[in-house]
Amino acid sequence: xxxxxxxxxxxxxxxxxxxxxxxxxxxxxxxxxxxxDCNTYYAQGGITTAYDKDxxxxxxxxxxxxxxxxxxxxxxxxxxxxxxxxxxxxIVRGFEFDKxxxxxxxxxxxxxxxxxxxxxxxxxxxxxxxxYFLLQQNPHPMLSDAKxxxxxxxxxxxxxxxxxxEHQVKVIEASHVIIASGGVGSLYEFHTNAxxxxxxxxxxxxxxxxxxxxxxxxxxxxxxxxxNQSVQKQLLTEALRGEGAHIVDENGYRFAFEYDENGExxxxxxxxxxxxxxxxxxxxxxxxSFENFDEIYFTKRFPNICTALxxxxxxxxxxxxxxxxxxxxxxxxxxxxxxxxxxxxxxLYAIGEAASTGVHGANRLASNSLLEGxxxxxxxxxxxxxxxxxxxxxxxxxxxxxLAEPEDKAKKDKLRSIMWKNVSIARTTKxxxxxxxxxxxxxxxxxxRFLKLRLLTAQAxxxxxxQRETSIGVHYIKEENEC
Ligand SMILES: Cc1cc2nc3c(=O)[nH]c(=O)nc-3n(C[C@H](O)[C@H](O)[C@H](O)COP(=O)(O)OP(=O)(O)OC[C@H]3O[C@@H](n4cnc5c(N)ncnc54)[C@H](O)[C@@H]3O)c2cc1C
Numbered sequence: 001x002x003x004x005x006x007x008x009x010x011x012x013x014x015x016x017x018x019x020x021x022x023x024x025x026x027x028x029x030x031x032x033x034x035x036x037d038c039n040t041y042y043a044q045g046g047i048t049t050a051y052d053k054d055x056x057x058x059x060x061x062x063x064x065x066x067x068x069x070x071x072x073x074x075x076x077x078x079x080x081x082x083x084x085x086x087x088x089x090x091i092v093r094g095f096e097f098d099k100x101x102x103x104x105x106x107x108x109x110x111x112x113x114x115x116x117x118x119x120x121x122x123x124x125x126x127x128x129x130x131x132y133f134l135l136q137q138n139p140h141p142m143l144s145d146a147k148x149x150x151x152x153x154x155x156x157x158x159x160x161x162x163x164x165x166e167h168q169v170k171v172i173e174a175s176h177v178i179i180a181s182g183g184v185g186s187l188y189e190f191h192t193n194a195x196x197x198x199x200x201x202x203x204x205x206x207x208x209x210x211x212x213x214x215x216x217x218x219x220x221x222x223x224x225x226x227x228n229q230s231v232q233k234q235l236l237t238e239a240l241r242g243e244g245a246h247i248v249d250e251n252g253y254r255f256a257f258e259y260d261e262n263g264e265x266x267x268x269x270x271x272x273x274x275x276x277x278x279x280x281x282x283x284x285x286x287x288x289s290f291e292n293f294d295e296i297y298f299t300k301r302f303p304n305i306c307t308a309l310x311x312x313x314x315x316x317x318x319x320x321x322x323x324x325x326x327x328x329x330x331x332x333x334x335x336x337x338x339x340x341x342x343x344x345x346x347x348l349y350a351i352g353e354a355a356s357t358g359v360h361g362a363n364r365l366a367s368n369s370l371l372e373g374x375x376x377x378x379x380x381x382x383x384x385x386x387x388x389x390x391x392x393x394x395x396x397x398x399x400x401x402x403l404a405e406p407e408d409k410a411k412k413d414k415l416r417s418i419m420w421k422n423v424s425i426a427r428t429t430k431x432x433x434x435x436x437x438x439x440x441x442x443x444x445x446x447x448x449r450f451l452k453l454r455l456l457t458a459q460a461x462x463x464x465x466x467q468r469e470t471s472i473g474v475h476y477i478k479e480e481n482e483c
Contacts, residue, residue, distance in 0.1 A: 039183065043369075047367060065365075079368070082379075094133070098121055203455070220328055221329075255286075290317035341383060405448045
């Protein structure tokens with residue numbers, strides 16, 4: 001199997017990269033489970049865009065503000081400037097954002113945005129609509145249920161990938177590999193991510209000495225219903241709060257204002273910590289209340305959330321829903337240039353949630369991630385087409401892998417629990433060292449290749465968290481005796 005380009009991942013980043021590569025190139029898209037098992041499919045709220053040219057400066061300011069001073073200003077400016085062209089491109093290709101009755105685009109607002117600038121589709125099903133649309137546009141073949149567990153690199157050149165497909169190990173040669181494998185959700189006990197998202201490719205990068213950046217910056221979503229049985233928990237989008245939902249305790253008290261003057265519309269990290277702290281301090285449960293919503297508007301504007309919550313037995317919008325923060329988004333990732341290049345390895349690119357372009361800094365502004373995936377995947381494909389490489393002359397030796405060991409499932413669950421307990425919303429130095437030592441112990445045991453990759457990624461998160469000794473953005477270090 002020999003291709004010009006292999007794209008690992010078929011979320012927004014992988015698919016938009018694919019549709020920007022001409023049909024004549026031999027391109028293969030790979031995904032781990034089914035094409036729908038990705039975070040893009042689950043995105044609810046929408047896609048940010050600068051509202052118009054005059055809004056670019058303010059969008060940049062809001063993004064930098066959320067990022068707490070460690071964003072790459074250059075990357076943020078690129079993303080905001082190019083947002084208008086990207087949205088036009090989607091519309092010209094035929095994508096339909098939600099519109100008002102007079103045909104004008106409907107924009108909404110989410111936490112820490114200074115104005116309405118978020119476009120959505122299908123009400124609260126932006127990701128599903130966008131994903132379906134991009135799948136239809138993709139002209140290249142796709143290999144599903146194929147897990148990449150190694151990337152072949154020879155003398156500083158990327159030469160392909162190794163996958164498990166149909167119970168066999170297969171080598172797929174490629175002159176270029178684009179990593180679009182998403183974040184790390186399954187490393188945490190409570191998360192909102194698709195099942196297939198487990199940071200495998202970040203683990204390969206650790207092994208190969210490829211730089212990861214800002215791995216301590218893991219974002220937790222404040223409003224998640226975690227009472228359902230499945231590993232993926234039910235997200236209650238930020239747009240609900242943007243349009244009037246309140247965070248309350250069992251007595252209806254809006255406690256978020258004790259933590260920030262913007263209450264539930266403060267940046268996500270502040271709201272997540274407020275809920276976490278209030279529940280621990282008072283022993284009370286936090287809820288999301290929709291009582292401000294007109295029932296017909298709520299049903300129409302948030303049809304999917306409404307159905308999901310009613311199926312779970314909640315009489316929304318009248319009844320409030322118990323919430324907790326949960327892991328949501330990997331801000332950090334594989335360090336790239338502004339054109340998605342992985343420095344030091346020719347032919348290797350990283351885009352979307354897997355990458356760290358520097359746009360999110362220490363905290364991601366809501367709905368900037370679909371936009372980041374679109375903007376930087378297009379930049380990466382343009383760069384790749386300019387610097388098109390010929391096939392590798394030789395391939396490195398392929399190792400003999402043991403992919404799984406009998407104890408792996410139990411260790412995987414242990415890892416999830418450690419990451420949630422010690423490496424989540426509020427961290428302590430002691431807790432981080434405990435996590436580090438537990439992870440090292442598991443790495444020293446006999447573990448299969450897939451678990452090893454997860455452990456390496458988790459280790460990178462913990463080590464980055466230990467290195468950053470002061471709190472910033474989503475990385476919050478609390479004193480040992482603080483509750
Ligand atoms: C519930 C939810 C709601 C969200 N809402 C919004 C929102 O409203 N607005 C917004 O901007 N962002 C939102 N986000 C974040 C956003 O959806 C993601 O950051 C974005 O979709 C990531 O896109 P991606 O293409 O990088 O990765 P994904 O869409 O996650 O795709 C990753 C792909 O990589 C593949 N893959 C992974 N590992 C391997 C492997 N080892 N081998 C082969 N394939 C592999 C997977 O199979 C998948 O196809 C939300 C996220 C979630 C979970």
